[in-house]
Amino acid sequence: GQQLNQSPQSMFIQEGEDVSMNCTSSSIFNTWLWYKQDPGEGPVLLIALYKAGELTSNGRLTAQFGITRKDSFLNISASIPSDVGIYFCAGHTPAEDMRFGAGTRLTVKP
Amino acid sequence: KAGVTQTPRYLIKTRGQQVTLSCSPISGHRSVSWYQQTPGQGLQFLFEYFSETQRNKGNFPGRFSGRQFSNSRSEMNVSTLELGDSALYLCASSPRQSGLEQYFGPGTRLTVT
Numbered sequence A: 001g002q003q004l005n006q007s008p009q010s011m012f013i014q015e016g017e018d019v020s021m022n023c024t025s026s027s028i029f030n031t032w033l034w035y036k037q038d039p040g041e042g043p044v045l046l047i048a049l050y051k052a053g054e055l056t057s058n059g060r061l062t063a064q065f066g067i068t069r070k071d072s073f074l075n076i077s078a079s080i081p082s083d084v085g086i087y088f089c090a091g092h093t094p095a096e097d098m099r100f101g102a103g104t105r106l107t108v109k110p
Numbered sequence B: 001k002a003g004v005t006q007t008p009r010y011l012i013k014t015r016g017q018q019v020t021l022s023c024s025p026i027s028g029h030r031s032v033s034w035y036q037q038t039p040g041q042g043l044q045f046l047f048e049y050f051s052e053t054q055r056n057k058g059n060f061p062g063r064f065s066g067r068q069f070s071n072s073r074s075e076m077n078v079s080t081l082e083l084g085d086s087a088l089y090l091c092a093s094s095p096r097q098s099g100l101e102q103y104f105g106p107g108t109r110l111t112v113t
Helices: none
Strands: A005-007 A010-014 A019-024 A031-037 A045-051 A055-058 A061-065 A073-078 A085-092 A098-099 A104-109 B005-007 B010-013 B019-024 B031-038 B042-050 B053-057 B064-068 B073-076 B087-094 B108-112
Touching: A010 A019, A019 A085, A031 A061, A031 A073, A045 A055, A045 A061, A055 A098, A073 A085, A098 B042, B005 B087, B010 B019, B019 B087, B019 B108, B031 B073, B042 B064, B042 B073, B053 B064, B073 B087
Parallel strands: A010 A104, B010 B108
Antiparallel strands: A005 A019, A019 A073, A031 A045, A031 A085, A055 A061, A061 A073, A085 A098, A085 A104, B005 B019, B019 B073, B031 B042, B031 B087, B042 B053, B064 B073, B087 B108
């Protein structure tokens, strides 16, 4: 239904490597949002996408709204230790309900 | 601009008690949403308010309620607490009526013993 499947669940990478994670659904979404959450804190909005096909960058982060409106990906280039955290995708359904993915836990080894 | 603030940050309550959590949105934001975050269930939507009206409600029992004041500040209340209510409760505000682009507060960590 309108659940978001986020993958991978966790990633262990070396500093300097690029990272890619994605979210998919069997239903369409009107917006896609990507958040990062540090331990004990609330999620911080990284990128918001509003149109199918939209590609948006925020520094070393790039995200795209899939043309089918059923998926989105987030890329992080040249990872650094402070990229560590949990990354969540989220989306608004046509009924304006917000759904969240289960998160991708990123670990960056110096 | 100050971010979303939530009080208290930490709370310990006993089963059967009730609790009220507070959220102050970013200045100028009139949409406030509440979420429950647990390791097992992830982030789950509780409710959304805009201009003191509840616009949307998640699939939670009636023990969970909320309200929004004329200054956009919001409170949520949980009555007859259960052990399973232990969670991080997050408030998010948005500048848009539809609640897009939500900005989260640091959360209130509720522990029910």
